[in-house]
Amino acid sequence: MATTGVGFRWLDILEKEFDKACVELDTSISDLETEDPDVAFSARQKIATLSSCFAQLTHKALTIFQNSAKLEVSAKK
Numbered sequence: 001m002a003t004t005g006v007g008f009r010w011l012d013i014l015e016k017e018f019d020k021a022c023v024e025l026d027t028s029i030s031d032l033e034t035e036d037p038d039v040a041f042s043a044r045q046k047i048a049t050l051s052s053c054f055a056q057l058t059h060k061a062l063t064i065f066q067n068s069a070k071l072e073v074s075a076k077k
Helices: 004-031 037-074
Strands: none
Touching: 004 037
């Protein structure tokens, strides 16, 4: 279970770092919004796409970690 536990912790840390970076990027885009609203809108769309891809990747990784945990438990029986 140790290997799987590391995977869950790793995923949690990455999610927090990603969320923090998105918030910081959105704040930076807010500064740009008054100068060029079209660029700001486009940048926010790209952030939304990145967030969606990251969420899907995270979900898949979580599923793999859960399956690995189940296999580790069943192997110990």
